[in-house]
Amino acid sequence: MTGFLKLLFRNRLAAMGAVVLTAILILVLITPVLPLQNPDATATADRFKRPFAEGYLLGTDHLGRDLTSRLLHGTRLSLAVGVAAALIAATIGSAIGIIAGYFGGRTDNIIMRGVDMLMAFPYILLALAIVAALGPGLMNALIAVAAVNVPFFARNIRGITVGLAGREFIDAARLAGMGHTRIILTELLPNVAPVIIIAMSTTVGWMILETAGLSFLGLGSQPPQADLGSMLGEARSALISHPHTSIVPGIMIFLIVMSINLLGDGVRDALDPRLRSGALSRPRATTLVERAGDIPAATDDLLAIQNLETRFHVGKRIYRAVGGVSLAVKPGECLGVIGESGSGKSVTALSVMGLVASPPGVITGGAVRFQGEDLIGAPYESLRRKRGDRVAYIFQDPLSTLHPLYRVGEQLAEAIRSHRKLGKADGRARAVQLLKDVRIPNAESRVDDYPHEMSGGMRQRVGIAMALANEPDVIIADEPTTALDVTVQAQILSLLDDLRRERGLAIIFITHDFGVVAQLCDRVAVMYAGRIVEEGPTQAVLDAPAHPYSRRLIACVLELGAGGVNWPLSPVCRRRWTICRRDVPLRRGATRRGKAAGPGTFRWRARTRVPCAASIPRRPSRCPRSGSRTSPRPFR
């Protein structure tokens, strides 16, 4: 609770709202003891005195009544009526909601139908009808406003109750022989009460405004008694000649409603944990770059990632996702990047075109060179021109990466249209051709499908077709087959391989599956904890992996076949590998088998066994298929 209050008052606006509201409440509570004039005492000689006139702080109204006094008494009345309406609405609405939710079935059905009917009215119509039937008057306005808000409470509380009614403690109470009334009062109500109070605090402002509105229309409080609404209503006829009589009560209503709104927003924000962590920040168009240190010199590679560092700044904490990664591809080459989830391979890939969500992502060092030109920190437009046109992406999970509300044909055509002019008919024809290229049957009809109408494998093909749309030089494929079953996966892989050979494009293929790498890639880089730990020709790394981590990946995956086994290693093991803290990746030719250059040398016992026994987590278990020892939690 104190934590909640602290959070609430750290929100300056909410604190301001609380201060204003408290001030008004105190003023209203001490109104009877303040030395004020009688709010209803008329003095025709003193009509329409301006504010700050002698004896009248806020002036007088059309009957010469003291506005200060009328304002405070009116505020008192308005607040009392609003709170009373809220209490009545909350009590009746919650009772209805609890009964509907607790008994369920037909009771629930009938009650909620009625509630739906009531909610089909614009609220004022219902309120007007009730006032029309009962006759104008403050009490009747109160009843009308309360009645109009009953459905809101009924619906909210019913939802909560339905959730609670199925829980064990209710069943236990029933088995203990408690009656319905007792269960509702002693078991349900205490659990529902906080929700009722929150719902009340968010609606009381509305109810004050609604009663003031009815009084303004002349349907609420009747003269000489005045609440804020009727003060404003009476002053309306003198609006042009003596505006202060309108402004005074109007500003009071405004202050009350605004302070309640501010406080309500504060409460909502303090209760919503997502807002606390700042997770609702929108990602910028490109990743933030705050580069320190030297920028590496250009190379003659097609795409070169040089000493790239990407971090996540979450609050005051900094996570180093990518810590100095260097990779390069030449035209027609396929480079595999392999590693467990969380090893930084996706972040590396997304950093290339500035697609890491930012906040929280920040690129803090290194360079990414496409044909020698540094992309890190490049102007947005130059980066945008290359995105999808020269360097294209294929993402994992095409259900979430394709836009759900556009037809796949439109999405394909748009990929081209973003870079060159394309007519409507041509766009469609190109889209059909692209779908044919990735071997989607019935491309002519499929082009009008929405993503949700396709199977997972087809959507993935659409993702590939989209990447091919502009015949890019480089494709970065981020686990494009992980979500698919094995046969579809094999088809997609051979498709990518064909395309690479036909079009001579370079592929960076990110995966956690050595089987896939073996099938497709010329070279492979093994990534671990944000670094490249080993890199070399695929066959050489497969035959004789130098790093224990690579060996573990190979040991399990090859024996399991091409199945998509996730490989999270426990943090315990991460700490024990001294080699993983090395700055320089193991490179073929640079090191001898089994020996790393420089510090952090390691040895393993025998080739056929799992390497580096010391690194095995404390509670080793058996890999279900291979029988080899593996991490106790194969899936994360």
Add this chain to the structure above:
Amino acid sequence: MGGYIVKRLISAIPVLLGITIIVFLIMSLIPGDPATAILGSYATPENVAKINRDLGLDKPLVQRYFIWLSNMLTGDFGRSYSLNRPVIDEVLERFNATLILAGTAFVLCSVLGILAGVVSAARQYGFADKAITFVVLIGISVPSFFLGMMMILLFAVNLRWLPVSGMFAIYGGGDLADLIRHLIMPSLALAAVATGVIARLSRSAMLEVLRQDYIRTARAKGVHERRVIMGHALRAAMVSIIPVLGIQAGFVLSGAVYIEIVFQWPGVGRMLVDAILTRDLLLVQGGVVFVAACYVMFNIAVDVAQGLLDPRIQT
């Protein structure tokens, strides 16, 4: 799509019936003898008997309901006592004016609200975002009737830019330009609160959508940021904005009652308030049922729009 519309229309029938039942029950709540309540000081025994006969109050409740309902279905909403003309004629005439006012305000609050929300989300924590958030906060806290009065003071009385009130100028008005001049202040005052609510919602809906994977895909394709925001993100955000537009339309319609009073707009809201004050209950009854029914139909249109936008809903 056609099937979907028909399905929604059929599902509206019980709601419409429910509305008539609720209004009928409320109207039968009138304490004491309704005829006396209606007649007030004119309640001579002959008059009371006549009213009772005219309104069918001598019959049982259920029978009265069905007579009333079947009359309404043939377009007979009864006769207004105070105006001495058929209720339906008066309601239709007044509803026309309300439709112009509320319709304009609804378009204004939808366009301005969504625009403000989009800009706010696109420039999150920037100057525009802070400025919009501040204005929105004021907007949702000012009662529309007070805002209307202040606008009259400023723009009509002090600056003399716009007419104080009414729908047309008394002399020489009547054309479209005149209507628009009279429409500016009331529609803005009416739209203010809803604009604020829609802006807030659009902002959070946009922020939610902008974090989705398909936005990253659009950016990876090289789609221009302007199109990412106004196309991809907004379209997806509209899925959660549109239902709120439907709810806000109800609030705009409700607020129209106050605004019509403040600006002397000859709409159905002012008619209802006058009818309540003169105890013209048939007029109230007919007006409420008619407007509520229109609102139900409007919400069906909102549902259909939602279906058109999101292909996943129809099937």
